[in-house]
Amino acid sequence: MPGPIVSPGGLPDLGALVEQTPIATVYLDAGLRYVKVNDEFCRFVRLSREAIIGHRVSEVAAAGFDMAMIDGVLAGQVLAGVPLVDWTLEQYVDGSRRVYAWSAFRVAADDGSVLGALGWLVDVTEREREAADVEQARARFDLLARASSEIGTTLDIHQTCAELACLAVPRLADRMAIELLDHVLQGEDPGPGQHEGAGYVRLRRIIVRDVQADVPVSYREDEQITAPLTHARVNALFQGAPVLVPVMAEAAEQVTYSRQHAEVLLNRGVHTLVVVPLIARGTTLGTAAFMRAEQPGPYSDADVSLFGELASRAAVSIDNARLYHREHDAAVTLQRSLLPRAIPGVAGLEIAFGYQPANRHAQAGGDWFDVIPLPDGQVALVIGDVTGHGIHAAAVMGQLRTTIAALARLGSAPQEIMQQLSHLLADNDTETEATCLYALYDRATRRCRFTSAGHPPPALWHPGGTVEFVDVRPGMILGVQCDSYPTTEARLAPGCVLAFYTDGLVEQPGQVIDVGMTRLAGALATSLERSLDYCRDSILGSRPDASDDIALLLARVLR
Numbered sequence: 001m002p003g004p005i006v007s008p009g010g011l012p013d014l015g016a017l018v019e020q021t022p023i024a025t026v027y028l029d030a031g032l033r034y035v036k037v038n039d040e041f042c043r044f045v046r047l048s049r050e051a052i053i054g055h056r057v058s059e060v061a062a063a064g065f066d067m068a069m070i071d072g073v074l075a076g077q078v079l080a081g082v083p084l085v086d087w088t089l090e091q092y093v094d095g096s097r098r099v100y101a102w103s104a105f106r107v108a109a110d111d112g113s114v115l116g117a118l119g120w121l122v123d124v125t126e127r128e129r130e131a132a133d134v135e136q137a138r139a140r141f142d143l144l145a146r147a148s149s150e151i152g153t154t155l156d157i158h159q160t161c162a163e164l165a166c167l168a169v170p171r172l173a174d175r176m177a178i179e180l181l182d183h184v185l186q187g188e189d190p191g192p193g194q195h196e197g198a199g200y201v202r203l204r205r206i207i208v209r210d211v212q213a214d215v216p217v218s219y220r221e222d223e224q225i226t227a228p229l230t231h232a233r234v235n236a237l238f239q240g241a242p243v244l245v246p247v248m249a250e251a252a253e254q255v256t257y258s259r260q261h262a263e264v265l266l267n268r269g270v271h272t273l274v275v276v277p278l279i280a281r282g283t284t285l286g287t288a289a290f291m292r293a294e295q296p297g298p299y300s301d302a303d304v305s306l307f308g309e310l311a312s313r314a315a316v317s318i319d320n321a322r323l324y325h326r327e328h329d330a331a332v333t334l335q336r337s338l339l340p341r342a343i344p345g346v347a348g349l350e351i352a353f354g355y356q357p358a359n360r361h362a363q364a365g366g367d368w369f370d371v372i373p374l375p376d377g378q379v380a381l382v383i384g385d386v387t388g389h390g391i392h393a394a395a396v397m398g399q400l401r402t403t404i405a406a407l408a409r410l411g412s413a414p415q416e417i418m419q420q421l422s423h424l425l426a427d428n429d430t431e432t433e434a435t436c437l438y439a440l441y442d443r444a445t446r447r448c449r450f451t452s453a454g455h456p457p458p459a460l461w462h463p464g465g466t467v468e469f470v471d472v473r474p475g476m477i478l479g480v481q482c483d484s485y486p487t488t489e490a491r492l493a494p495g496c497v498l499a500f501y502t503d504g505l506v507e508q509p510g511q512v513i514d515v516g517m518t519r520l521a522g523a524l525a526t527s528l529e530r531s532l533d534y535c536r537d538s539i540l541g542s543r544p545d546a547s548d549d550i551a552l553l554l555a556r557v558l559r
Contacts, residue, residue, distance in 0.1 A: 014027060015036055019038050021038060022040070023040060023121065023122055024044045024120055024121040025037070025038050025040070025118070025120040026041050026119050027107075027116060028057065028116045028117045029116040030079065030114045030115060032056050032057045032058075032074055032079075033054060034052045034055055034057070035053070035116065036053075037052055044062075044091075044121055044123070045063060045065065046062070046063040047060065047063075057071040057074060058071035063091070063093050064091035064092045064093040064098075065091055070089070074104065074117055074119075078104045078105065078106055078117045078119075079106055079114055079117060080106075081106055083103070083106070084103055084105070084119075086102070086103060087101070087102040087103065087104075088100070088102070089101075089102045089121065097125075098123060099128045100123055100124060100125075101121070101122045102121055103120055103122075104117050104120075105117065105118060136302075140306055143167070143171070143306070143310075144309060144310070146167060147164075147167055147310055147313050147314075148313065150166075150167055151310075151313055151314050152314070152316070152317025154321075155320060155321045155324045156321055157180070157184075157185065157206070157318055157321045157322065157325075158206060158207070160314060160317045160318050161178045161206045161207045161314070162207055163314075164176075164178065164288065164310065164311075164314040166209070167310070168209075168290060169209045169210070169211060170211040172290060172303070172306070172307070173290040173292060173295075174210065174211045174212075174270075174294050174295055175210045175211070175215075175265075175270060175291040175293060176207075176209050176288065176291065177207070177209075177219075177288075177289045178205075178206045178207050178208075178286065178289075179203040179204060179205050179206060179225060179286050179287055180203065180204055180285055180318070181201060181202070181203060181204075181284070181285060182204050182224070184285050184286060184318070184322055199228060200226055200227060200229060201226070201227055201229065201234055201237075202224055202225070203224070203225040203226075203287075204223070205219045205221055205222065205223045206221065206222075206286075207221055210268075211293075211294065215268055216264050216267070217264065218257075218258065218260050218264040218265075219257070219261065227257055232254050232255050233275050233289075236275055236277055236287065237284060238284060239277075240279055240284070241277070242275060242276040242277070242307070242308055243273075243274065243276075244274055244299060244301070245273040245274070245299075246298035246299065247271065247298065248266065248270050248272055248273055249271070255275065268293055269293035270291045271292060271298070272292045272297075272298040272299045273289060273290065273291045273292075273299070274289070274290045274299045274304055275287050275288070275289045275290075276288050276290075276304070276307045278311050278314065278315040278318060279312070279315055280312075280315035280316045280318065281316075285315055285318055285322070288310075288311050290307055327391060330391055340353075340369075340370055340371070344371065344373055346371060346373055347377070347443055348379075348441075348443035348446075348557070348558050349441065349443075349556065349557065350532060350558060351371055351532075351554070351555055352531075352532035352533050352535070352536045352553075352554040353369055353551075353553045353554070354536045354537075354551075354552045355367065355551050356540045356546065356549065356552075358504070358547055366387070366388065366393030366394055366397035366549075367383075367384070367385050367550065368382075368383070368385075368398075368400070368551060369383045369384075369500065369551045369553040370382040370401055370404065370405060371553070372404070372405050372408045372409070374408060374409065375411075377442070377444065378440055378441060378442050378443070379440075379441050379443070380404075380408045380438060380439070380440055380441075381441060381553060381555055382436065382437070382439070383436070383437050383455065383500040383501070383502060383551055383553050384397070384401075384434055384435060384436035384437070384455065385434060385436075385551070386400065386432060386433075386434040387432060387433045387434060388432060392432070393432075396425075396428075397434075400421055400424070400436070400478075403424060404417060414485070415486075415487065417438060417451075418436065418438065418451055418475060418478070419483055419485065421434070421436065421453070422453065422476075422478045422481060422482055425478050425479035426481050431479075433477050433478060433480065434453070434479060435452075435453055435455040435456075435478070436454075436455055437452045437456075437457075437458065437472070437500060438450070439451075439458065439498070439500070441492075446491055446492050446493075446494075447489060447492070448489070448490055448491075448492055448498070449487050450472045450487065450488045450489070451475070451485050451486070451487050452473070453474070453477055453478045453482075454474050454475065454476060454477035454478075456501065456502075456503055456506060456513070457470050457472045457474075459498070459501075459517075459520060459521060459524055460490075460496060460497070460498055460499075461497040461499065461524045462493070462495075463493070465525050466525070467522075467524050467525050470488065470490055472488045473486040473488050493557065494559040496556070497524070497528055497532070498554070498555045499520070499553075499554055500553040500555075501520065501550070501553075502548075502549065502550060502551045502552075503548065504543075504546050504547075504548030504551075505539070505543065505546075505550045505552065506519070506520055509547065520539070523535075523538060523539050524539075527539070532554045536552055539552060
């Protein structure tokens with residue numbers, strides 16, 4: 001047992017100071033043996049005074065503290081004259097962690113000799129927890145703010161899912177997978193009860209992302225997954241409730257689609273998982289699964305809440321893309337149904353035509369064309385473009401095409417037809433406008449009269465291979481109450497080809513239209529020596545990802 005401790009001279013009030021201080025306080029002599037401790041200190045270390053007084057710091061087994069480290073810091077730093085201020089000490093007892101702010105300084109006599117050290121502990125566990133909660137809330141707010149700007153940047157379902165995965169991995173998960181119902185990818189509405197008769201659902205793996213490259217996956221991207229309605233993940237999907245699996249090994253087969261799927265995830269090291277449903281506007285779309293492998297600790301209810309918010313934001317963007325593509329497909333279907341399915345044979349002309357809708361990332365427009373044989377042996381060649389996009393533009397296009405055909409067959413002059421169309425649009429009060437080019441060809445004289453309502457001029461290919469654009473004097477676009485539509489007349493030589501087109505063929509973002517027209521002239525010059533069909537296919541094939549509809553009408557003058 002250590003020998004008796006002699007109270008240091010010159011510090012008569014030290015005992016009272018230690019005893020009366022409301023925080024855990026201790027006084028040590030120069031040999032780092034306990035001289036004075038108060039009740040609060042005894043409570044922290046879970047020992048009696050008798051078990052502490054007279055012993056060196058390293059000899060006292062204080063519960064949950066690293067006493068060897070504390071002894072070393074006191075000997076090497078505090079007694080050397082370097083004070084400690086709010087040094088963080090951690091205590092682990094019965095699986096719980098507490099945090100203390102430790103301060104200590106050297107005590108010296110008037111002659112400078114070292115008498116010992118005075119120190120105290122302040123329990124800052126709650127303060128640390130509150131600070132951690134504030135930091136976690138700030139990080140969560142920042143993450144949700146990023147999600148608002150980084151998820152849903154396009155109207156593309158796959159891109160939106162990739163953006164969610166990019167935000168989550170590796171920040172929130174080591175691995176992530178997203179599956180959507182097949183109906184969603186087809187633009188359909190997966191309403192409630194849709195799968196009850198079948199007893200199963202078909203999902204499509206959209207994306208799987210992992211912090212490690214080239215790791216095994218059980219279901220690859222775009223692979224179909226068939227799962228019974230009783231499956232835990234499917235049940236979560238239609239109940240709209242997340243699934244939290246704190247310990248993956250205990251429920252792997254219940255939350256995976258097959259035994260192989262479970263083995264792949266467990267072999268990857270996945271130890272915790274959260275599955276959240278993707279639901280927007282009451283429509284069930286699919287699920288997103290977040291997994292940890294390298295990151296320690298199970299997911300918590302707070303993680304489930306965060307993942308739910310991220311999934312909710314992503315689901316709205318996915319649903320926007322679904323609705324957009326559904327309307328896009330409906331507009332394209334309507335537009336195709338309103339365009340001529342076949343062109344009647346016209347004496348004196350060889351005809352080829354084509355229509356190409358905009359890519360799926362752009363809305364369908366209101367482009368149209370027509371060939372109208374007239375009773376007097378003439379033929380009207382028409383092409384036009386309704387401003388705006390979607391089903392409305394397609395419907396207006398159908399109305400204009402029907403009206404032109406009716407007026408032309410009644411013998412109305414081109415100028416009168418344009419006036420009637422312009423009044424029709426203006427009276428509809430929808431602020432819809434359109435361009436149109438009407439060409440009236442007379443086979444007997446090979447003369448063609450052009451009347452334009454703001455439409456790009458036709459290209460004229462000559463048998464020698466040269467191409468020019470007919471200098472058609474344009475009138476105002478349809479819908480602005482204009483009564484003046486001048487006519488331009490040209491005589492066409494046998495073998496020449498007229499090319500009528502809409503602006504989607506010659507316009508590109510960031511590029512003047514002259515560049516597109518020059519490109520079209522070059523394409524006509526090199527392809528029209530062959531067939532009209534070859535020329536049409538070549539021109540349309542050169543713009544597979546055009547952001548606007550394209551209508552093309554080719555007419556060769558026969559002898």
